[in-house]
Amino acid sequence: MSAPQISAREAQVLALLGEHLSNAEIAAQLVISVRTVESHVSSLLRKLQLPDRRALARHAAESARTQESRPAPALPEPLTAFIGRVRERGELAEAVRGHRLVTVVGPGGVGKTRLALAVAADVADDFDGVWFVDLVPITEPGRVGAAVAAAVGVGEQPGHGIDDAVLAALAERRALLVLDNCEQVRDGVAPFLERLLAACPRLRVLVTSRARLMVPFERAFPLAPLSRVGGDESEAVALFMDRAAAVGHPPGPAVSEGVVTICERLGGMALAIELAAARWSTLGLDGLATGLSDQLRILTGGPRADDRHRSVRAVLDWSHDLLEPQDQALLRRVSVFVAPFTAEAAAEVAGFAPLDPAEVVDGLGRLAEQSLLAVTPSATGTRYHGLETIRQYGTERLADAGELIEVRSRHLEWCSTGATVLRGASGADWRARFDDVADDLRAALTWAADRPERRADAHRLAVSLAELAFSRNLLGESQQRYEQAAGLADDAAGAAALRQAAAVAGCRRLGDDMYRLHRAAGEAASRAGDSVGAGCDLAAAATVAYRFSTSFTRIPPVEEVVAMLAEARELSGDAPDGEAAVALAEAAVVADAYGALQGDTDNTAQETVGCAERAVALARRTGDPVAESAALDALSGARSWTGDAFAVAAAARRRIDVLASVPPGPGGTHELMDALAMAAGTALGVGELAEARRWGSRLADHPLLAEAGHHAASWLLVADAFAGRADDVLGRSVPFLDSWEHSGRPRSLSLGAAASSVAMIHGLRGDQDARSAWLSTVERADTAPQHRHGYGAVFDAMVLLHQGEVDVALERVAPEPDRVWKWVCWIWLHWYLALRAEAAVLAGHPDARARIDAARAVVAGNPVATAQVDRAQALLDGDLAGQLTTAAAFDAAGCPYQSARTLLLAGGGHTAAGAAALAALGLAPTAAR
Known part of the structure; x- marks a missing residue:
């Protein structure tokens, strides 16, 4: 709490000053004289260079808050006292404070881990986070980042790998990361730390290893054996x-x-x-x-x-x-377990001659008594774990006894069986059960993948681990395992695994990977003689290039996609699946071409709709819900170009119904997340705020988006903003912004609209500074400035009308809708037209009545926009009863903000009720008309 030069008694006095106690009260509580308190206060003012007692109190309160907000160090609790190493302990602590990367180097068994843990605890108060990562279970260099992420509590973000998520989470933290037992994955630790230290300038890393890592910033700290003199x-x-x-x-x-x-x-x-x-x-x-x-x-x-x-x-x-021979056999055989294991698991793997399975439990107890195994209680029963040095020793003994292949094979079979059981399991403890065995599954897969005679077993385990990782929300590993499975299988099975990998990449919003993997699947299917499958895969790659173009870092050249689509058409022939896949790709190509034309002809729009409708019909014939949903998405997009928002929303809703029976695999999950987002957005477009909230809530609650709050909450923020629910919007805005920042500030239309909706709420509250800050976020969160002419005009006009700046609002929505159709026809057209009509009435524009008539013809059926147009008509006609009727319509449509605004616009005796309604929503009163 206090600086090093402040004494313990002065720290006590400072803490009580933070509680605003008088000198007499402090003296009574500490049982010292008032004069002594005065002396301590003077000393504190001098040492902390503060001007007065009030500043001391503020300093104490801020220090207390900092201490309370600082998380406890995430360090393992030592089971025994730390003995000796007094000099090394102090020197290592100073090295950690002064250098970005310190590697404690020494042979196995010298005490590197215990010293690192002791020092980490000693310096914990210098950091706002301390985490310990044991790399013993990690058998693959590429999984170092995942292990760090698990310790820090960071999840994978869509569009980014797990390493990127760690870098983003620690970028601004003054934290200490302790990486233990780095030697066996040195090839993974070194490049990971280079990236980490470059991206996180305030981070300190303490490493234990048998050899230096040879990376920038590293300072070696050799650890000798314990002193034996004296x-x-x-x-x-x-x-x-x-x-x-x-x-x-x-x-x-x-x-x-x-x-x-x-x-x-x-x-x-x-x-x-x-x-x-x-x-x-x-x-x-x-x-x-x-x-x-x-x-x-x-x-x-x-x-x-x-x-x-x-x-x-x-x-x-x-x-x-x-040891007795039976215990020797048990010690060497259980060395294959990477993670803590149960007695039952040990019996299955190690219980063969000369060791009877019934003897395993007693043997484990004896080994634990000899300190050769550690005993760890857990929610799933007692578990045993060998220190890494002993595990390595046991592995050598296995080889000496000629049992290495036999025991590793039994371990592989145990892992395969356990993975199969987990694939069919459910319940609250499922995640814990997977976490208990995940490192063993990975180790068994690594071993089997390197043995040609075990390729088939490795392939099955890779597929199982891919499915389990997906269910565990480890999407990066899931994609990796599916790709690994493809490399271990024949071409037919490899194509199937690559399709799954592509679907997982879709869930991760990695368009480049989706495209690459669909093409690879097509090549594998072609080698296997499956021309229809190859055609479907190439058509899928072409569809991805257009349908998910915003998730690409490099959009494939048009010529490449067109040529690939022609090849897909030739390979597919007249097979139903192939026809459906090609039709969907053609619909995507036509829709994109139409977008490039910016809707110059009605014929082109109808051609787009016709292509999409054909794709829907063909997909429905195949009986594949995922394909039908994708075709409906194309139809929804095609309908948007015609300006028919109701048809857009209907097609989007149908997707969710179609997907209701699809099991939660990668393909179905990717499609469902996209469908929920589109259903929420298109419901907003037709004024169905309750529906938008319902679909937005389902999306926000989806487990795969647990670490991507910015994507999950986007449409929910917009729906609540339109309704005027300020508290809900502001409550979600902070985690939205944090998630967006931590994920690397991705760009998309929905993210820009969400940020703009938060800016609008701040504007309706009268907080211009906060609104400006969020408008700056909008500039960084969207992909194209044209989008901001759509939602930007809508949200700005709402704020300006609320503030009584009707002429500026009128200018903001001045362009004719057909001049900016591409910007506003999608979700924002109805809102744009209704606001345009209202602004014209309030500003006394001569075309106000014409704008009302034009808006009414388009928004009919949209409950909120229709009520807004009706209110504009009533205002123009001086119809007070008509105005008040719209207040009830707004309430029925779930839009309390516009209901309250109606009362304020009505004036007179309704003003107080309108102001109270706005205050209840957390909004500021509107300006007078």
């Missing part, structure tokens, strides 16, 4: 004594010389000392001495193993040789 005062002896006392028989002073000798012979290695101390209660000093003399020997570990590493191996050899 007799019973040495750190090594202190560690031995503490661990020996923990097993129930603390050594007395008479044996101190013998303990010193043992520690000397163990080379001061922390792991070796702890293992020896664990034997103290059963072997005593003479037993340990005998064991060291007769069994502990320096093994030749190859040119890469130094003497200290050989010492750890020697201790493990000695400890292993003291």
Whole structure:
């Protein structure tokens, strides 16, 4: 809480000043004199360079809030006391404070992890977040970022990989990241840290590894064995004594010389000392001495193993040789488990001759007693876990015993069976059950994928892991596993996996990947002799290029797509599936071409609709709901070019009904998310605010968008803004903005409209500074300035009319709708026309009546826009009763803002009721007419 130069008593006084206590009250609470309090206050003013007591109180309150908001360090709780390393502990803490990347380097078992944890706890108050990441379970370099994301609590964002999400989350944080056991994935850690440190200038990283990472910013901190000098005062002896006392028989002073000798012979290695101390209660000093003399020997570990590493191996050899044969077999066999495992799992993998499955539970207990396995209670039962050094040792023993292939094969079978069970599982604990075994599934897949005779098993496990990762919302891994499965399969199965990968890429809003994967699927299908499938895949790639063009970083050249579509048409022939896929692609191409023409001819618009209707009919014949929904989306888009907003909304709603029976796989999920977004947007276009909120809420609650609040809440924000629900909009605006910032500030029409709707609410509240800030966000959140002529004109006009600036509002909607049709015909046309009519009436424009008539012809059927036009008519005619009738219409349509505005426009005795209604919505009163 306090700076280093402030004493403990001064810190107490400062805290009480923050609670606004007088000197006498502080003196009474701390049981000191008032004069002493005055002295401390003077000292604090001098040390903190603050002008007066009030400034001290503010400083104390701000410090308290900072401490309360700072999350607790996410560090594992040590099970035993940290012994020794006083000098190293202080030096490493200073290194972490002064350098961006510090790597604690030393051999296995020297105590790198314990020291890193102790130092991380020591310096935690210097950071606004501390996270620990154990990389032991990570067997693939590419998954380092995912492990960090899981520890930090960051999810994947649509359109970005998980590494990008971590970079965005930590970009502005003064945080400390502790990466433990980096040596086995050094090729993944090094490039990840280079990107991380470049993007996060305030971040500090503390690494433990057996070798330097050789990356920029790195400062190595070599860690030597524990001090063995100084007799019973040495750190090594202190560690031995503490661990020996923990097993129930603390050594007395008479044996101190013998303990010193043992520690000397163990080379001061922390792991070796702890293992020896664990034997103290059963072997005593003479037993340990005998064991060291007769069994502990320096093994030749190859040119890469130094003497200290050989010492750890020697201790493990000695400890292993003291085990019964059944326990030796169990120790080496359970080394294949990457994550903590249950006794049942151990029995399945390790329970074969000479080990009886029934003996496994007792054996695990004995190994835990020998400190060779750690015991961890969990919600799903007791779990066991071997330290990484012991796991590596066990793997070597497996190879020596000729059991490596057998045990890894049994582990693979256990993983495959578990994955199959999980694929059919459900319930509240499903995620926890997957998380418990996920690292083992990945390790088994890595092993099997490298063995030609296990390709089929690896393919099945890759598909299972892809499905499970998708259900777990690990979309990046899901796509990776589907692509991996494709590489392990024949061409026919590979094409199927690539189609799934493309669908997952769609859920991630990665248009380039969708396009690439559909084309790859087509190539695989063609090699397999499936010409129809190949044609469908190429047609799908062509459709993606137009339908999801805003999700591309590089839109494919038109010539390439047209040529691909021609090839798809030739390959598909007259097969129903192929015809439907090609028709959808053709509809997408025609719609895009029509958009480029900007609607110059009615014939082109009808041609677009005709192509889309044909695609819908052909897709319906195939019985594929996903294909039919995609065709309906094309029809919805085609209808929008004709200006028929009701037909647009109807087609969008049909998509959700069509998809109701589709299981939650990647293809169906991608289509459903798009359908919900379009249903919400098109419902807004026809004034169905309740429907827009319903579809928007379903989209916002979709689990795949849990980490993408900006996409999930976009249409919900707009619907609430039109209704005037200020509290709801402002409540969602902060997480919307945070999510958008953390995801790398993507651009889309819906994001721009959402930001603009928040700006409008601030304008209706009279907060011009906040409105300006959000309008700046609009400029960065949308893809094209033309869009802002649509929703921008609508939202600006609403604010201007609210503020009584009718002439400026009239200018904002001055362009004739048919001049700006492409900007306003979609969701915003009805709103634009109604506001244009109202602004004309309030400004006394000579064409006001003509604008009312023109708007009424288009918006008929839209409850909100119709009421707004009716109100404009009543205002023009001086019809007070007609005005008040529209207030009830607005209420019925779920638009309380316009209802309240109607009362204010009516004036007289209705003004107070209108002002009260606006205040209830959290909005400011409107300006007088």
